[in-house]
Amino acid sequence: MARSRWDLFLLVGLPLVAVVTLALMFRPGSFNQVPIAVVDADHSALSRALVRALQATPKLQVTASPVALPEAMALMRADRAYAVVYLPPGLEDHKARREDDAVIVYFNAAFQTVASQAADAAQAAVQQALAPPRLQELAHLIGFHPPKVQVSIIGNPQASFELFLETLATPLVLAMLLGCAAVYAVGREWADGTLATWLQASGRRTFAALLGKLLPYVLVFWLWGVAFTLYLAGMRDWHVAGPLGYLLLVQFIFYAGVGALSAMLVALLKDLDTALSVSAFYLGSGLSFAGATLTLNGSPLFVRAWSAVLPSTSYVQIQEQQWVMGSPLASSAVPLAILLAFVAVPMAVAVWGLARLARTGARPMPLRAAPTPERWLGALAQTLHTVAINRPIVLTAVAAVVLYGFYYPSAYSIQTVVKIPVAVVDLDHSPLSRSLLRHLDATRVVRVATQADSIAEAQQLLRADAVDGVIVVASGLQASVLKGQPGGVSVDIKGAYLVRARFVGEALRGAIGGAMQDIVRPIASIAHVGRITVHQRALFNPDNGYGSYVVPGVASVILQATLLFAVAMFMGLKRECGPWRMSHRAFLGTWSAFTLLGSLMSGFFFGFIFWYQDYPRGGNFWGLLLCVPLFAASVSALGLLVGSLFERHERSMQILAGTSIPVFFLSGLSWPFLAMPPLMVALAQLIPSTTAVLMFVQLNAMGASLAEIAPKVTTLALIALLYGAAAWLRLTRASEQPATAPA
Numbered sequence: 001m002a003r004s005r006w007d008l009f010l011l012v013g014l015p016l017v018a019v020v021t022l023a024l025m026f027r028p029g030s031f032n033q034v035p036i037a038v039v040d041a042d043h044s045a046l047s048r049a050l051v052r053a054l055q056a057t058p059k060l061q062v063t064a065s066p067v068a069l070p071e072a073m074a075l076m077r078a079d080r081a082y083a084v085v086y087l088p089p090g091l092e093d094h095k096a097r098r099e100d101d102a103v104i105v106y107f108n109a110a111f112q113t114v115a116s117q118a119a120d121a122a123q124a125a126v127q128q129a130l131a132p133p134r135l136q137e138l139a140h141l142i143g144f145h146p147p148k149v150q151v152s153i154i155g156n157p158q159a160s161f162e163l164f165l166e167t168l169a170t171p172l173v174l175a176m177l178l179g180c181a182a183v184y185a186v187g188r189e190w191a192d193g194t195l196a197t198w199l200q201a202s203g204r205r206t207f208a209a210l211l212g213k214l215l216p217y218v219l220v221f222w223l224w225g226v227a228f229t230l231y232l233a234g235m236r237d238w239h240v241a242g243p244l245g246y247l248l249l250v251q252f253i254f255y256a257g258v259g260a261l262s263a264m265l266v267a268l269l270k271d272l273d274t275a276l277s278v279s280a281f282y283l284g285s286g287l288s289f290a291g292a293t294l295t296l297n298g299s300p301l302f303v304r305a306w307s308a309v310l311p312s313t314s315y316v317q318i319q320e321q322q323w324v325m326g327s328p329l330a331s332s333a334v335p336l337a338i339l340l341a342f343v344a345v346p347m348a349v350a351v352w353g354l355a356r357l358a359r360t361g362a363r364p365m366p367l368r369a370a371p372t373p374e375r376w377l378g379a380l381a382q383t384l385h386t387v388a389i390n391r392p393i394v395l396t397a398v399a400a401v402v403l404y405g406f407y408y409p410s411a412y413s414i415q416t417v418v419k420i421p422v423a424v425v426d427l428d429h430s431p432l433s434r435s436l437l438r439h440l441d442a443t444r445v446v447r448v449a450t451q452a453d454s455i456a457e458a459q460q461l462l463r464a465d466a467v468d469g470v471i472v473v474a475s476g477l478q479a480s481v482l483k484g485q486p487g488g489v490s491v492d493i494k495g496a497y498l499v500r501a502r503f504v505g506e507a508l509r510g511a512i513g514g515a516m517q518d519i520v521r522p523i524a525s526i527a528h529v530g531r532i533t534v535h536q537r538a539l540f541n542p543d544n545g546y547g548s549y550v551v552p553g554v555a556s557v558i559l560q561a562t563l564l565f566a567v568a569m570f571m572g573l574k575r576e577c578g579p580w581r582m583s584h585r586a587f588l589g590t591w592s593a594f595t596l597l598g599s600l601m602s603g604f605f606f607g608f609i610f611w612y613q614d615y616p617r618g619g620n621f622w623g624l625l626l627c628v629p630l631f632a633a634s635v636s637a638l639g640l641l642v643g644s645l646f647e648r649h650e651r652s653m654q655i656l657a658g659t660s661i662p663v664f665f666l667s668g669l670s671w672p673f674l675a676m677p678p679l680m681v682a683l684a685q686l687i688p689s690t691t692a693v694l695m696f697v698q699l700n701a702m703g704a705s706l707a708e709i710a711p712k713v714t715t716l717a718l719i720a721l722l723y724g725a726a727a728w729l730r731l732t733r734a735s736e737q738p739a740t741a742p743a
Contacts, residue, residue, distance in 0.1 A: 004647075006646070006647075006651055006654070006655060007181070007184075009655070010177060010180070010181050010654065010655060011181065011217070011220050011221075014177055014655070014658060014659070015174060015177055015221065015224045018170070018173045018174070018177070018658070018659075018662055019170060019174075019224060019227070019228050019231075021662050021666070021680070022166050022169055022170050022173070022662060022665070023166065023228075023231065024676075024677055024680060025665060025666070025671060025675075025676055025677075025680065026161055026162040026165055026166040026671070027162060027236075028162070028675045029158060029160035029161055029162040029163070030158070030159065030160060030161060030675075031114065031117075031672055031674055031675035032058045032059050033058075033059075033060070033061040033674060034059060034060055034061060034082050034083075034114060034115075034117070034118040034121075034672070034674070035061050035063040035064075035080060035081050035082060035674075036054070036060050036061065036062055036063070036081050036082060036083040036084065036085060036118055036122060037062070037063065037064040037065065037066055037072045037075050037076075037081040037083075037084045037085070038051055038054060038062055038064075038065055038084070038085045038087070039065075039066055039067070039068065039069055039071075039072050039084060039085070039086045039087065040065065040087045041068075041086070041087060041088055041089045042087050042088065042089050042090065042091040042092060044091060044092035044093075045092060046091055046092035047087045047091055047092065049129055050085075050087060050103070050125075050126055050129050050130070051065075051087075053125045053126065053128065053129035054085060054122060054125050054126070056125075057121050057122070057124075057125045059117065059118065059121035060118060060121055060122060060125070063080070063081065064080070064081060069084070069086060072084040072086075072106075073106075073539075074708065076106070076108050076539065076540075076702070077698060077702040077703065077704040077705075077708050078698075078704065078708035078709070079694060079698060079709075081108075082107065082108050082111060082114050082115040082118045083105060083106060083107040083108065083115055083118040083119050083122055084105075084106040084107075085103065085104075085105050085106075085122050085126070086103065086104045086105075086106065087103055088102070088103070088104075091103070091532065102532065102533040102534060102535050103126050103130075103532060103533070103534045103535070104534075104535050104536075104537055105119045105122045105123050105126070105534065105535070105536045105537070106536075106537050106539050107119035107536060107537075107538060107539065108539055108540055108702075109538035109539060109540060109541035109542075109544045109548075109549060110539075110540040110541050110548075110549060110552070110616065110697050110701045110702060111549070111669060111672075111697075112541065112544065112546065112549035113549075113669075113670050113671070113672075114672045116502060116544075119536050120502075120536075123534050123536060126534050127534050130532050130534070148488035148489075149488060149489050149490075149491065150488060150489070150490045150491065151490075151491045151493065151501055151504070152490065152491065152492050152493070153492075153493055153494075153495045153498065153501060154324075154325065154462065154492045154493065154494055154495055155241060155324035155325050155326070155494060155495035155496065156324060156495025156496070156498070157495070159495075159498055159501070160238075161498065161671065162232075162236065162238070163232070163238050163324070163495065163496075164495070164496060164497075164498045165665075165671070166232065167232065167238075167319060167323060167496075168287065168290075168292050168316065168496075169287065169661055169662075169665070170225075170228050171225055171228075171251065171254070171312075171315065171319070172283070172286040172287055172312055172661065173658055173661050173662060174221050174224055174225055174228075174255070175221075175254070175255065175258045175283055175286065175311075175312065176279075176280065176283045176284060176657060176658035176660075176661070177221065177658035178217060178218065178221040178255055178258050178259060178262075179258050179259075179261070179262045179279040179280070179282075179283045180276060180279060180280065180653065180654045180655075180657050180658060181217050181221075181654070182214055182217050182218075182258070182259045182262035182263065183262040183263075183265060183266060183272070183275045183276050183279045183654075184272070184276065184650060184654045185213055185214075185217060186210070186213060186214075186262065186263045186266045186350075186354070187266045187271075187272035187275050187276070187650075188272065190266060190270070190272065190357060190364070191272045191364055191650075195354065195357055195358045196358040196359075198213075199354070199355070199358050204355075206351045206354055206355045206358075207347075207351045210263055210347070210350060210351060210354065213263075214256075214259040214260070214262075214263060215259075217259060218252070218255050218256050218258075218259045221255050222251060222252045222255045225248075225251045225255065226248055226251070229244075229247065229248065229251070238323075240322070240323050241322065241323060241324060241325060241326030242321065242322030242323065242325075242326050242327065242329070243322070243329075246322060246329065247318075247319065247322045247323060250315065250318050250319070250322070250332075250336065250339065251315075253336070253339045253340060253343060254311060254312075254315040254339055256343045257311045257339055257342035257343045257346070258283065258311065260342070260343050260344075260346040260347040260350060261279075261282075261311070261342065261346045262275075262279055263346070263347070263350035263354070264346035264347075264349045264350040264353070265278055265279055265282075266350070266353075266354070267349065267350045267352070267353025267354045267356075267357065268349070268353055270357065270364070271364055272364065272650055273391075273392035273649075273650060273653070274392070274395075276650060276653040276654060276657070277392070277395065277396065277400070277653060279657075280653060280657035280658075281400075281403075282310070283312070284657070284660060284661075285306065285310055285312075285411075286310055286311075286312030286313070286316075287312075287661060288408065288411040288412070289303065289306055289307045289310055289312075289313065289411050290307065290310065290312050290313045290316040291307060291313065291316075292316050292320075292496070292497065293497075293499045293546065294411075294412060294414065294416070294417055294418075294499065294500075294546055295417055295418060295419075295420050295468070295500070297418045297419045297420060297447075298414050298418035298419055299411075299413065299414055299418075300410060300413060302410060303410050303411055303413070311338075311339060311342040313335075314335035314336070314338040314339045314342075315335075315339060317332075317335045317465075318332045318335050318336060318339075319496075320465075320494065320496035320497070321465055323496075324494065324495045324496040325462070325463050325465070325494060325495075325496070326463060327463050327464055327465050328463070328464060331463075331464050331465045367390045367392065367393075367573050367576075367577075367649065368386075368389060368390065368577065369386050369390070369570070369573045369574050369576075369577040370382060370385075370386065370577075371578065371579060372574075372582045372583075372586045372589075372590060373586060373589075374582075374583045374585060374586050375585055375586070375589070376585045376586070376588050376589040376592070377589065378586075378589065379582070379585065379586040379587075379588070379589025379590050379593070380589040380590070380592050380593045380596075381593075382589075383570070383589065383590045383593035383594065384593050384596075384597070386570065386573075387566070387570065387593075387597065390573065392569060392649070393566050393569050393570055393573070396562055396565050396566040396569060396653075397562060397563060397566035397597055397601070398597075398601065400562045401558070401559065401562050401601045401604065401605060402604070404558045404562070405604070405605055405608075405609035405612075405613075406609075406612075408551065408554065408558065409547060409551045409609075409613045409615075411547075412545075412546055412547025412550055412551060413547060414547075415543065415545030415546055415547045415548065416444065416445065416503055416544075416545060416546060417445050417499070417500050417503040417504065418444055418445065419444070419445070419446065419447040420445065420446060420447065420468040420469060420500060420504070421447050421449035421466075421467045421468055421469075422446055422447070422448060422449060422467055422468065422469040422470065422471050422504075423449060423450050423451070423452045423457075423458040423461045423462065423466075423467045423469075423470050423471070424437060424440075424448050424450070424451045424452070424458075424470075424471045424472075424473070425451070425452050425453075425454065425455050425457075425458050425470065425471070425472045425473065426451060426473045427472065427473055427474060427475040428473050428474065428475055428476060428477040428478060430477065430478035430479075431478065432477060432478035432481065433473045433477055433478065436473065436489070437451075437473075440471070440507065443507040444507075445503050445504060445507035446469075446471075446504060446507050449466075449467050450466075450467065452470075455470075455472055458470040458472070459492070462492060462494070468493070468494060468497070468500065469491060469492060469493045469494070469500075469504055470491070470492040471489060471490070471491050471492075472489065472490045472491075472492075473489055474488055474489065474490070477489070491504060499546070539702075540616060540701040540702045541616060541701065547613075547615075548615050548616060550670070551613065551615060552610070552615050552616065552696070552697050552700060552701060553664070553667065553669040553670070553693045553694075553697055554664060555605050555606070555609075555610075555696070556631070556667070556689050556692040556693045556696050557660055557663055557664045557667070557689050557693065558605070559598070559601060559602050559605060559631075559635075560631075560635050560663075560688055560689040560692065561656070561657075561660050561663075562601070563594065563597070563598040563601070563632065563635045563636065563639065564635050564638060564639045564642070564652075564656060565639075565652050565653055565656055565657070566594075566597075566639070567594050567635070567636050567638075567639025567640055567643055568639045568640075568642050568643030568646060568651075568652030568656065569643065569649045569650075569652045569653070570594075570639075570643060570649075571639070571640055571642075571643025571644045571646070571649075572643050572646040572647070572648055572649035572650070572651055572652055573649040575644070575646065575647055575648075575649075576647075576648060576649060580644065580731070581731055581732060581733055582731055582732060583732065584728070584732050587640075587727070587728055587731050587732050590640070590731075591633070591636055591637060591640065591724065591727070594632070594636035594639065594640070595629060595632045595633045595636050596632075597632075598631070598632025598633075598635060598636055599628050599629045599632045602628045602631065602632060603624075603628060606624060606628070606696065606700060610700065615700075615701075616700055616701035616702075617700050617701075618700065619698075619699055619700050619701060619702055619703030619704065620699045620700075620703050620704060620705065620706075623699045623704070623705070623706050623709070624696075624699050624700070626706070626713070627692075627695060627696070627699065627709075627713060627716065630713070630716045630717055630720055631688060631692045631696075631716060633720040633724065634688040634716055634719045634720035634723060634724075635688050637720060637723035637724040637726075637727045638688065638723045638727075639652075640723075640727040640730075640731060641723055641726050641727040641730055642656075644727070644730050644731060663687055663689055663690075664689075664693075666680070666684040666687060666690055667684075667689055667690050667693035667694065668681075668684075668690070668693070668694060669693050669694060669697070685715060685719075686719065688716065688719055688720075691712050691715045691716045691719070692716065694712065695709050695712040695713070695716070698712075
């Protein structure tokens with residue numbers, strides 16, 4: 001099964017690194033001590049009390065107290081504060097206070113996951129501190145007490161990202177690694193001309209030969225999945241709500257489907273390079289298109305269709321049902337049938353296609369790489385020519401960037417949760433509750449799918465996966481509001497979908513505000529007299545869209561992956577074609593060629609694609625002109641170094657494709673560095689995208705100055721020098737003189 005050390009590394013080393021990395025990264029489950037800044041423009045006893053309340057909040061750490069908002073905004077642009085709390089003048093003196101005075105919590109929506117939680121914690125702390133006994137007495141006197149919203153996470157009451165993200169990412173990373181291993185195992189028989197011999201050895205029983213080829217790979221990666229599941233369910237005590245054996249069986253079927261799909265790609269595409277690229281592209285879609293973050297409701301037809309043809313969509317649905325919710329097994333019947341189809345149909349196509357290929361005896365066209373000229377300009381031109389004439393390399397370096405620019409953002413085109421179905425239990429049956437439900441159903445986020453007669457019935461619908469949430473309007477809600485007594489609305493959301501909980505909570509609070517205006521408008525206006533309101537304002541992503549948060553960060557990972565794969569493929573091809581070491585000037589010319597190519601593709605993505613998709617862009621154009629070549633140079637140098645280790649050009653895609661998901665999480669955009677082990681954070685700095693993701697978000701979305709990103713520019717420059725020096729030593733070693741060609 002393992003033909004070389006790289007095959008063994010793909011089966012043992014890479015899965016171990018991926019599983020351990022994700023396990024250590026998400027082990028805390030949540031994060032505290034998020035740095036924020038407070039601008040106290042009131043300098044009163046009340047404002048000082050509010051600052052103390054913020055400092056006492058475990059989620060927050062007040063790291064700066066700038067005297068004015070511009071200074072605070074600079075801290076946010078420099079990535080030193082995720083939120084800024086502004087306490088306006090006249091806060092304590094109600095006579096001097098204007099009607100529009102409010103405490104404002106500005107948060108960096110370009111870092112949505114961390115900053116939104118910091119903003120919510122700051123708003124809650126300020127609101128609680130602004131509820132002294134005298135205001136509570138006023139509420140009782142005028143007979144007004146707005147209802148409260150309680151959001152609960154079913155199956156994940158701690159709202160842990162360990163359960164949410166680790167169970168989502170780890171199986172998909174293992175599936176990508178399996179896909180690359182299986183494509184390479186089957187594709188090598190075709191590429192090396194041994195396909196007919198391999199099938200003859202099994203008595204021309206193509207199915208038996210293919211099963212024998214794929215089953216060991218499927219078993220190895222399934223065992224990694226079993227180890228990951230037992231670690232979370234046993235050592236980390238994330239109890240599997242459904243039958244554990246059933247969940248492990250589904251995992252095996254999922255990985256078997258990935259293996260069958262990989263063989264089918266080789267049989268249909270008749271090219272190992274193309275099959276590897278398509279496998280990485282196809283299986284890498286799972287995290288974005290499975291509907292585990294944003295729902296697919298309201299998405300374009302292409303997004304829903306593409307999601308339907310991904311095995312990860314059905315697997316993630318069953319995992320959510322059986323691990324988190326403990327749904328009846330009947331609820332998983334349809335996605336299980338789809339997973340089985342992903343095994344049977346591709347396997348049948350692969351058997352037919354491989355048998356046909358064995359009869360034709362056709363061989364793929366070989367790739368070509370001429371010796372590198374000694375002069376700088378000649379090496380630069382020869383490198384670009386080699387990229388252009390070899391289809392796998394040019395497709396990876398250029399076409400893939402263009403494709404991803406349109407393809408990847410489509411998964412997040414709706415920007416927010418749209419019309420998730422909920423069950424409503426109205427125990428109040430009052431004008432207020434009916435108005436609340438009308439406003440709720442009119443929101444973009446929620447659709448009232450059914451009104452249940454009891455809480456138990458609604459909970460049963462939730463566990464059966466018939467609805468995504470349950471909203472319960474408490475009995476006597478309207479009476480409690482009018483009497484100034486506590487009352488509220490409870491919301492239950494599935495624990496496997498934490499992103500949705502925030503959007504649903506915001507929609508419900510907005511619906512309550514609208515209902516209150518309808519029912520108690522006069523009282524509401526009186527209640528706001530003398531009160532201090534707290535508002536949140538999103539910065540650098542004004543619509544607070546999920547796509548405008550994720551895609552600009554992922555862009556750097558896409559650019560790194562495509563350039564890294566292409567450069568490593570180039571170096572692997574050079575090793576296949578003969579002498580691959582080069583002169584010092586030739587090395588500089590080769591490095592310059594890929595730096596130029598990477599800079600052009602980065603400019604296309606940050607320029608045209610960001611404009612076309614309407615993402616935050618162009619905040620600091622001159623800063624981009626400096627940092628893009630640094631990023632391209634660091635990735636190119638890493639690609640030259642790593643690619644020189646591969647004896648075949650296909651190894652670059654086979655070994656590196658499955659690393660993109662962990663690399664993105666290591667960037668600190670969606671999961672902050674403050675929640676990672678310090679050693680992991682330090683090692684992550686060796687990956688160019690770790691610096692580039694945040695730096696390019698700061699430049700594009702925030703308009704950060706070079707002074708504000710100076711530490712990141714320095715880090716990226718050092719990385720470029722480090723990998724450049726290592727690649728130079730590796731490729732220009734004097735012990736083997738290269739064959740030269742005229743410049």
